[in-house]
Amino acid sequence: MSFLKNVDPEIFSVINDETNRQETTIDLIASENYASKAVMEATGSTLTNKYAEGYPGKRYYGGCEFVDKAEELARERCKKLFGAEHVNVQPHAGSPANMAVYYIACNLGDTIMGMSLAEGGHLTHGHKVNFSGKLYSSVQYTVNKETELLDYDQIRKLAHEYKPKLIIAGASAYSRAIDFKKFSEIAKEVNAYLMTDIAHIAGLVATGLHESPVPYADFVTSTTHKTLRGPRGGLIMCKKEFAEKVDKAIMPGLQGGPFMNSIAAKAVAFHEALQPAFKAYQKQVIANAQTMAKGLQELGYRIVTGGTDNHLFIVDLRSKSLNGQIAEKALDAVGISVSRSCVPFDTQAPWITSGIRIGTPAITTRGMKEVEMQHIVQFIDEAIMQRDNTQRVAMIKDAIAKLCKKFHIYG
Ligand code: PLP
Numbered sequence: 001m002s003f004l005k006n007v008d009p010e011i012f013s014v015i016n017d018e019t020n021r022q023e024t025t026i027d028l029i030a031s032e033n034y035a036s037k038a039v040m041e042a043t044g045s046t047l048t049n050k051y052a053e054g055y056p057g058k059r060y061y062g063g064c065e066f067v068d069k070a071e072e073l074a075r076e077r078c079k080k081l082f083g084a085e086h087v088n089v090q091p092h093a094g095s096p097a098n099m100a101v102y103y104i105a106c107n108l109g110d111t112i113m114g115m116s117l118a119e120g121g122h123l124t125h126g127h128k129v130n131f132s133g134k135l136y137s138s139v140q141y142t143v144n145k146e147t148e149l150l151d152y153d154q155i156r157k158l159a160h161e162y163k164p165k166l167i168i169a170g171a172s173a174y175s176r177a178i179d180f181k182k183f184s185e186i187a188k189e190v191n192a193y194l195m196t197d198i199a200h201i202a203g204l205v206a207t208g209l210h211e212s213p214v215p216y217a218d219f220v221t222s223t224t225h226k227t228l229r230g231p232r233g234g235l236i237m238c239k240k241e242f243a244e245k246v247d248k249a250i251m252p253g254l255q256g257g258p259f260m261n262s263i264a265a266k267a268v269a270f271h272e273a274l275q276p277a278f279k280a281y282q283k284q285v286i287a288n289a290q291t292m293a294k295g296l297q298e299l300g301y302r303i304v305t306g307g308t309d310n311h312l313f314i315v316d317l318r319s320k321s322l323n324g325q326i327a328e329k330a331l332d333a334v335g336i337s338v339s340r341s342c343v344p345f346d347t348q349a350p351w352i353t354s355g356i357r358i359g360t361p362a363i364t365t366r367g368m369k370e371v372e373m374q375h376i377v378q379f380i381d382e383a384i385m386q387r388d389n390t391q392r393v394a395m396i397k398d399a400i401a402k403l404c405k406k407f408h409i410y411g
Contacts, residue, residue: 022409024401025335026376030312030359031172031200033229034366034409035265036272042265043231051257055247070264077270081206082214084237089266090250090258091234094199094223098124098168099131100236100249101219105166105193108135113158113192114168115150116140118342118350120314122172122197139164143174148305148344150174152182159190169213170197170221173341173357175289175308177210184216195219199234201310203227203361207279209286210310218242227285227311227361230269233262281364285311288360291370295377304343304355312359316343322384324353330387331356334396335404336380366407375403 005012022034035043047067053060056068056075074089091097106112112132114125119142123130126138139162144151159167167190169183180196187194196213202222204210213220220237224230238246251258272278286309293303293313304314317327324340331338341357348354363372379396386392 019409024404025337026379026400026404027362028331028336028338028358028360028376030339030357030361031223031226032359033226033361035225035229035231035269037410038272039229039231039265039268042268043261045261045264047261047264048259050260052260053251053257055251067260067263070260070267071258074263074267074270077267077274078235078237081270081273082212082220082237084214084220085240086238086243086246088236088238088246088250089233089263090255091221091236092255092259092262093232094122094197094221094234095124096250096254097221097223097234097236098122098195098197100246100254101195101221102132102136102166103249103253104242104245105195105219106136107165109137110165111137111139111162112166112168113139113141113155113162113164115171115174116142118346119143119344120171120174121168122170122199125168125170125197143344145345149176150178152179152186155183156186156189159186159192163190164192166193166195168195168197169217170195170199172200173312173314175293175303175310175313176305177309178213180211180213180216183213187218193218195221197221199223200226200312203229203273203278203282204286204310206273207282209279209282219246224266224269227282228269228273229361229365230273231262231265233259233266235266284369285360285364287370288364288368288373289313289358291373292358292360292377295374296380299377299381301381311361312357314341314343314355314357316355318343318354320384323348324356325351326387327356327384330384331380333387333393334379334383335400336376336383363407366404366409368407372403372407 051061052064052067056071075087078087115121117127124132127133141155167187194217196217201210224233289308302316302319328340338356340353341355343355346354
């Protein structure tokens, strides 16, 4: 980054510091990952200079012959990866992808039904502080109080009672498999559209390690930067019959010029995801999450739903008379990043929470396996329990930095 160093030493220094932070700390944030160098090169390429409103072959600007190729490659690879009939790779992120679907499926004020944030859903699934809860009439389903699993009887009952125009299946903090087929049956019963948001589990879906919603849903949205390990961005998949509506909803409906550098980087990520090594990686992501959840359970931590089927799990810290805020801070102090998280039916404020969400996509990309998971479990427990012991905290931090030195973020 010699140019950046000369032109803007301040930002150069910020980037260096952040790279060093990533290199020397353990990232257990379930929505994060390390995009490959190839993805980063495409992101930082000359394609950032190009305006290309429209779609391949139908742009509002000249000089699009090469970016057209990039977008076609991204679309074709994504279709192949997920077996989708149509793909739009232009959404700048997951939230606008969701917004575009609501725009197509609903009129303002119509009823939508998604999972509540506190029980694992996303803000854009109808939360009252978000556009989805302000522009639409939002009904929220939760999980079963005893099992903490999605309660399809409750979802069916709510759907029949409120007759939503759109049902949203998908989550940001749910550690179990989602039955997309059942969701589609419920949606059909009440004549609702079904949108599945696979932002978190896209990598697992792409590799067949989680059931795909593509055959069942009218619309499938995703981010590209979580388990899928691509650049920051979003996408929408749909049946052919909705192709034109989806494309129009994104441009001119919601966005202007697509980020062609990001689209090229998405194409690279889809190519990487189509390789056999990607499936092995996703399998390890799940194995690592299961090893960590079990290890923490053995140390007396309660894991929401009792374990995990995917890349993440939620630790209920009430079993240790703690809250998410305290744990997040204690872990930060030793170089472990997690995100605090509500547990189902949490009585703590969302800013405090009773839990933390732990995910393994990033550490698995570094090459860590079961043995390292067991070390990390010990670090987590000690960092939380010994948080007031400054000497101990320094020792754990040192041990974590040493572990990180063996597993570089870029090979
Ligand atoms: N959908 C789900 C399920 C998510 O978890 C997220 C982000 O965490 C989003 C959508 C939104 O994605 P973005 O942050 O790219 O807008």
